[in-house]
Amino acid sequence: MLKTLVLSCKALKFPSAKIQGSRQLKCKATRMELTLVQPDDWHLHLREGELLQAVVYHSANHFGRAIVMPNLKPPVTTTAAAVAYGESILKAVPAGSSFNPLMTLYLTDTTSPDEIKLARRSGVIFAVKLYPAGATTNSQDGVTDLFGKCLPVLEEMVEQNMPLLVHGEVTDPNVDVFDHEKVFIDTVLRPLTQKLPKLKVVMEHITTMDAVRFVESCEEGFVAATVTPQHLLLNRNALFQGGLQPHNYCLPVLKREIHRQAIVSAVTSGSKRFFLGTDSAPHEKRRKECPCGCAGIYNAPVALSLYAKVFEEAGALDKLEAFTSLNGPDFYGLPRNSSKIKLVKTSWKVPDSYSFSFGNIIPMFAGETLEWQASSL
Ligand SMILES: NC(=O)N[C@@H](CC(=O)O)C(=O)O
Numbered sequence: 001m002l003k004t005l006v007l008s009c010k011a012l013k014f015p016s017a018k019i020q021g022s023r024q025l026k027c028k029a030t031r032m033e034l035t036l037v038q039p040d041d042w043h044l045h046l047r048e049g050e051l052l053q054a055v056v057y058h059s060a061n062h063f064g065r066a067i068v069m070p071n072l073k074p075p076v077t078t079t080a081a082a083v084a085y086g087e088s089i090l091k092a093v094p095a096g097s098s099f100n101p102l103m104t105l106y107l108t109d110t111t112s113p114d115e116i117k118l119a120r121r122s123g124v125i126f127a128v129k130l131y132p133a134g135a136t137t138n139s140q141d142g143v144t145d146l147f148g149k150c151l152p153v154l155e156e157m158v159e160q161n162m163p164l165l166v167h168g169e170v171t172d173p174n175v176d177v178f179d180h181e182k183v184f185i186d187t188v189l190r191p192l193t194q195k196l197p198k199l200k201v202v203m204e205h206i207t208t209m210d211a212v213r214f215v216e217s218c219e220e221g222f223v224a225a226t227v228t229p230q231h232l233l234l235n236r237n238a239l240f241q242g243g244l245q246p247h248n249y250c251l252p253v254l255k256r257e258i259h260r261q262a263i264v265s266a267v268t269s270g271s272k273r274f275f276l277g278t279d280s281a282p283h284e285k286r287r288k289e290c291p292c293g294c295a296g297i298y299n300a301p302v303a304l305s306l307y308a309k310v311f312e313e314a315g316a317l318d319k320l321e322a323f324t325s326l327n328g329p330d331f332y333g334l335p336r337n338s339s340k341i342k343l344v345k346t347s348w349k350v351p352d353s354y355s356f357s358f359g360n361i362i363p364m365f366a367g368e369t370l371e372w373q374a375s376s377l
């Protein structure tokens with residue numbers, strides 16, 4: 001029965017069909033499904049140890065590859081450490097999964113140009129991550145003065161065609177937290193792209209219309225941005241709805257509704273400059289629900305459902321695959337995945353919590369019902 005219904009909706013199969021208006025209504029009683037080239041996650045925190053063991057399954061289940069963030073304790077600052085970290089991730093990946101972690105180096109004031117050459121030669125490091133010192137979780141060893149300390153390294157990155165991934169926030173305590181991203185664009189990112197126009201830059205987890213405009217103003221193929229589910233679906237009200245909501249706290253912090261709308265318009269426009277990066281950032285529940293709780297939202301189990309929701313609500317499901325699966329590898333100069341994934345429109349309830357021996361992890365939209373469910377083919 002179900003099969004017949006699915007077949008009757010065949011016209012809706014991605015990518016040829018536009019899933020809008022009356023055609024969508026026609027299929028209301030049936031089961032809509034989309035088949036996509038397998039997505040990659042271009043911004044992911046997998047942590048290490050028992051936390052890595054606990055969470056990697058959720059990413060490996062849906063994504064072909066992921067750019068793995070290096071903000072461990074201590075941070076992953078050398079090629080040798082990144083190679084070892086990559087091996088520990090592969091050991092934790094469930095048997096039978098072909099999930100491929102793409103490793104990154106954590107940039108510091110003392111990273112040498114030779115380290116970039118080594119990283120490129122390793123074949124497993126695909127980018128270098130800039131954390132302004134003090135900007136976010138485990139960023140205390142980050143960069144204090146990008147132009148003063150890191151220019152030779154950045155020049156080597158241009159040589160090696162190694163992208164710079166940027167947590168784009170200033171750390172000046174006198175700047176309002178809601179302006180951290182905008183001020184960073186004006187004082188660091190724009191000057192950087194002017195100084196080194198051939199440096200590939202990914203502005204990670206963008207949160208403002210200023211970031212959208214900046215990325216769109218740069219040369220395509222050299223500056224791009226990742227976008228998270230939370231910055232597409234939530235505005236800053238979600239931090240305070242019914243009381244303080246620590247599980248909606250991430251950095252850069254959620255912004256006003258006008259910014260959320262600008263980001264939705266950008267990603268659903270079909271522009272190649274924007275691609276999927278969940279910034280899934282698990283912290284054990286007690287580290288979120290406490291005074292001075294950690295920034296980071298655990299969205300790996302729900303991310304694909306949420307991106308589909310955003311594109312569906314914008315009437316742009318025909319643009320979803322480019323965002324989830326094509327723009328990222330094209331920017332990084334990597335092949336697109338040959339495997340596929342299916343998204344089925346069927347209600348499912350997000351668990352209230354994932355329990356492990358060391359504690360619990362609360363996912364984004366815990367306990368809520370979502371409409372799209374992902375499964376590999
Ligand atoms: N996004 C977050 O709020 N937290 C991330 C770090 C980061 O990406 O900035 C984390 O590692 O927990």
Ligand SMILES: [Zn+2]
Nearest residue numbers: 136167251252
């Ligand atoms: Zn960040």
Ligand SMILES: [Zn+2]
Nearest residue numbers: 045069279281
């Ligand atoms: Zn992150």
